[in-house]
Amino acid sequence: xxxxxxxxxxxxxxxxxxxxxxxxxxxxxxxxxxxxxxxxxxxxxxxxxxxxxxxxxxxxxxxxxxxxxxxxxxxxxxxxxxxxxxxxxxxxxxxxxxxxxxxxxxxxxxxxxxxxxxxxxxxxxxxxxxxxxxxxxxxxxxxxxxxxxxxxxxxxxxxxxxxxxxxxxxxxxxxxxxxxxxxxxxxxxxxxxxxxxxxxxxxxxxxxxxxxxxxxxxxxxxxxxxxxxxxxxxxxxxxxxxxxxxxxxxxxxxxxxxxxxxxxxxxxxxxxxxxxxxxxxxxxx
Amino acid sequence: xxxxxxxxxxxxxxxxxxxxxxxxxxxxxxxxxxxxxxxxxxxxxxxxxxxxxxxxxxxxxxxxxxxxxxxxxxxxxxxxxxxxxxxxxxxxxxxxxxxxxxxxxxxxxxxxxxxxxxxxxxxxxxxxxxxxxxxxxxxxxxxxxxxxxxxxxxxxxxxxxxxxxxxxxxxxxxxxxxxxxxxxxxxxxxxxxxxxxxxxxxxxxxxxxxxxxxxxxxxxxxxxxxxxxxxxxxxxxxxxxxxxxxxxxxxxxxxxxxxxxxxxxxxxxxxxxxxxxxxxxxxxxxxxxxxxxxxxxxxx
Numbered sequence: 001x002x003x004x005x006x007x008x009x010x011x012x013x014x015x016x017x018x019x020x021x022x023x024x025x026x027x028x029x030x031x032x033x034x035x036x037x038x039x040x041x042x043x044x045x046x047x048x049x050x051x052x053x054x055x056x057x058x059x060x061x062x063x064x065x066x067x068x069x070x071x072x073x074x075x076x077x078x079x080x081x082x083x084x085x086x087x088x089x090x091x092x093x094x095x096x097x098x099x100x101x102x103x104x105x106x107x108x109x110x111x112x113x114x115x116x117x118x119x120x121x122x123x124x125x126x127x128x129x130x131x132x133x134x135x136x137x138x139x140x141x142x143x144x145x146x147x148x149x150x151x152x153x154x155x156x157x158x159x160x161x162x163x164x165x166x167x168x169x170x171x172x173x174x175x176x177x178x179x180x181x182x183x184x185x186x187x188x189x190x191x192x193x194x195x196x197x198x199x200x201x202x203x204x205x206x207x208x209x210x211x212x213x214x215x216x217x218x219x220x221x222x223x224x225x226x227x228x229x230x231x232x233x234x235x236x237x238x239x240x241x242x243x244x245x246x247x248x249x250x251x252x253x254x255x256x257x258x259x260x261x262x263x264x265x266x267x268x269x270x271x272x273x274x275x276x277x278x279x280x281x282x283x284x285x
Numbered sequence: 286x287x288x289x290x291x292x293x294x295x296x297x298x299x300x301x302x303x304x305x306x307x308x309x310x311x312x313x314x315x316x317x318x319x320x321x322x323x324x325x326x327x328x329x330x331x332x333x334x335x336x337x338x339x340x341x342x343x344x345x346x347x348x349x350x351x352x353x354x355x356x357x358x359x360x361x362x363x364x365x366x367x368x369x370x371x372x373x374x375x376x377x378x379x380x381x382x383x384x385x386x387x388x389x390x391x392x393x394x395x396x397x398x399x400x401x402x403x404x405x406x407x408x409x410x411x412x413x414x415x416x417x418x419x420x421x422x423x424x425x426x427x428x429x430x431x432x433x434x435x436x437x438x439x440x441x442x443x444x445x446x447x448x449x450x451x452x453x454x455x456x457x458x459x460x461x462x463x464x465x466x467x468x469x470x471x472x473x474x475x476x477x478x479x480x481x482x483x484x485x486x487x488x489x490x491x492x493x494x495x496x497x498x499x500x501x502x503x504x505x506x507x508x509x510x511x512x513x514x515x516x517x518x519x520x521x522x523x524x525x526x527x528x529x530x531x532x533x534x535x536x537x538x539x540x541x542x543x544x545x546x547x548x549x550x551x552x553x554x555x556x557x558x559x560x561x562x563x564x565x566x567x568x569x570x571x572x573x574x575x576x577x578x579x580x581x582x583x584x585x
Contacts, residue, residue: 008392016390023382024375095375103340103373104383104430108390110339110356283341 006114013109013118017092020101021122026091034084034130035137042076042142045236049073050149070154071163071234073142077134078170078228079236083199084134085127085171089178090195092119093275094188102284112280116183120176120272127175131168139164163233166257170228173264177224180271186279199225207237221255222263230260287467289316290351290364290437292337297346299332305493306332309346312488312498314471316437319464321484321501322473325578329493330473331369334442337471338367350438362391366431367440371423371447376416380407380426383415384433393434401429406455420447428456438469445472445479457483477574491578505570511549514538514562524556525549538562 021027049069064072096102109115143153154160178195185191203225210220220226229235255263292314299307307329314320324330335341337348339355350358350365358364374383384398402411405425410418418426424447431439444460445453460483464470474480477487487504489497497504514537515521522532522539530549531542541549546565553560 012392013390016386019382019386019389020375020378023379023386024377026377099375100370100373101375103369104387105390106340107338107367107430108362108387110361284335285341 006111009109009111009114010118013114014121016108017115017118017122018125021092021126026095027088027126030084030088031130031133034081035133037084037137038076038081038134039137039141041080042073042138043145045076046073046142046145046151047149050146050151066152066154067157067159068234069151070146070157070160072236073146074135074138074160075163075167075229075232075234075236076138076142077131077167078232081130081134081137082171082174082225082228083195085123085130085175086178086181086195086199087192088126088130089123089175089180090182090185090191091188092123092175092179093182094186094191097186098188106284113276116179116272116276116280119179119183123175123179124172127172128168130175131171134171135164135167159233166232166261169261170231170264173231173261173268174224174228176268177264177271180268180275183275184271184279204237224264224267227255227260227263230255231257231264232260233257287316287437288351288364289467290469291315292348292350292365292438292440292469292471293352294333294337294348295346297333297336297348298344299329299336299341299493300344307336307343307493310490310493310495311346312495314438314469315486316469317464317467318485319460319470319472319483320486320488321477321480322471322488322490323477323480323574323578324473324475324490326475328475328490328578330475330490331442333490334367334369334440334471334473338365338369338440340369360392360434362387362436363393363434364436365438365440366434366436368427368431368444369440369442371420371427374415374418374423374426377414379412380415380418380422380429381411383426384430387430387433391434397433397435401432404432404459405429421449421452424448424452428459436468439463439471441470441472443473443475445474453479478571481570489574489577496577501570504573510566511541511544511546512538512562512564512566513541513549513553513560515553515558515560517558520556521553521558521560524552524558528552540566 049064049072096105105115106112139155143155146153181194182191185194203223207220207223207226210216221230225237229237294310294312297307297310310329310333322330332341333348336343337355355361355365381398381402384401385395388395388398402408405428407422407425407429410422415423415426424444428441428444431441445456448456460470460472472480484501487497487499487501488495513521518534518539522534525532525539525541525544528544530544533540544552546563550560550563
């Protein structure tokens with residue numbers, strides 16, 4: 001097949017995969033869960049990081065710079081919401097196996113590499129969409145709470161705007177991570193269990209433990225969640241040491257934002273490549 | 286006018302781990318004819334069709350569509366339409382959205398979607414989720430996806446399964462008219478009687494091997510059997526053998542293979558032999574089919 005033929009087939013598959021997503025309920029249900037979860041988290045954070053919250057809770061965070069605390073509130077999207085694009089991407093791959101729709105999909109486009117690449121584009125598009133939806137929750141609820149408690153919304157600060165933009169990039173990358181994971185696992189149940197267990201328990205614990213010693217912290221900063229905090233430029237787990245000095249924390253230079261982005265992109269590409277070399281070559285059954 | 290598109294299966298072998306599902310399977314389906322691919326469940330029908338459509342890889346041999354592999358065709362879904370199962374739909378997606386996604390992926394004009402929905406009688410249910418469809422409706426949706434690209438060849442796995450009597454009649458006449466338009470129609474079934482009125486050619490597969498390949502009429506002709514008796518059995522047997530028949534002498538008379546009843550009577554008359562018995566013992570097609578596909582340890 002010519003390069004032009006592949007390009008045409010790829011464009012067609014992107015359109016088809018988009019229609020497939022939009023014609024089921026999953027995508028907007030995930031969006032609703034995300035906006036609610038992130039919104040509540042941001043409102044809570046905005047309260048605890050305010051002077052009033054600091055006095056009541058004794059977090060000692062009242063001395064935080066306005067920009068830093070605003071970033072922590074608005075980055076609730078990636079602090080708690082990464083699981084949503086991750087699930088979206090995983091389901092994008094595994095529902096083809098769960099409902100055996102892979103058969104018609106491959107009949108319409110026999111080159112499975114084209115199908116996987118098209119799904120990666122769809123993952124980026126919807127991941128970015130979830131980034132925007134998450135920001136609607138974190139800014140939409142976090143900013144009013146801050147203003148009500150006498151803190152500035154800080155939405156005109158370039159540093160804050162940078163966090164918002166890079167949040168969208170991070171969410172897009174996590175959707176591709178989910179796609180790679182789902183394409184590699186093929187089992188929907190396994191993918192959901194692993195996504196939930198990893199994002200909700202395994203990774204946060206690993207990050208906390210890794211931050212204790214210098215040698216482990218220098219490895220821990222490459223964990224996907226830590227790399228995401230580096231990319232976005234803010235994260236509640238990364239900021240724990242600053243918020244509560246009693247939490248042990250080794251001094252290690254965090255990754256630069258673009259390094260964090262590269263770590264996530266590289267991980268996603270490795271998963272996709274592994275899937276296209278293994279599960280995507282199998283008989284469709 | 287459709288481009289004549291023969292389907293040629295050549296020396297196909299497929300091994301799954303320890304199990305050999307197909308052994309040296311060869312046959313072809315010709316344009317303008319309906320070919321029935323028959324055999325009991327597990328004989329290798331679905332494996333063969335999945336390899337033909339590029340879903341599974343053969344261990345050896347080839348399955349070609351007008352000389353090319355499915356994935357090497359210019360726009361495969363517009364050349365060959367396939368429907369391999371009635372369970373390949375997302376329950377939350379409507380039938381129409383399913384077809385629309387396929388049309389977009391395969392580069393098929395979107396206007397075809399409503400056309401094929403109309404053709405298979407699903408227009409009214411098209412916007413409802415497939416989860417609420419009956420098996421018969423899902424069969425129709427499968428056929429609609431096969432017809433979507435207006436293909437010159439159709440490959441259908443058990444398309445009649447789950448249809449009600451009206452649906453079966455409708456499916457038969459549709460397949461007939463598609464073949465009459467010059468298209469190649471290859472359909473599988475585990476019940477001969479289901480497709481007997483529809484097929485022109487028959488390929489019977491058993492334990493992964495082809496055990497019959499030819500026109501339906503040949504399958505029927507191979508079964509002609511006449512029972513005849515006369516006081517002088519030896520003279521009768523000799524006369525029939527001279528006329529080209531194969532004769533077995535049994536306790537209740539002679540079993541004649543290769544001549545029909547009328548010809549047997551003529552041979553006896555010409556030889557001046559009075560008959561005491563003459564009857565047509567031709568087996569039904571179904572029993573021929575069952576004999577072909579029966580689990581015969583001695584033959585295996």
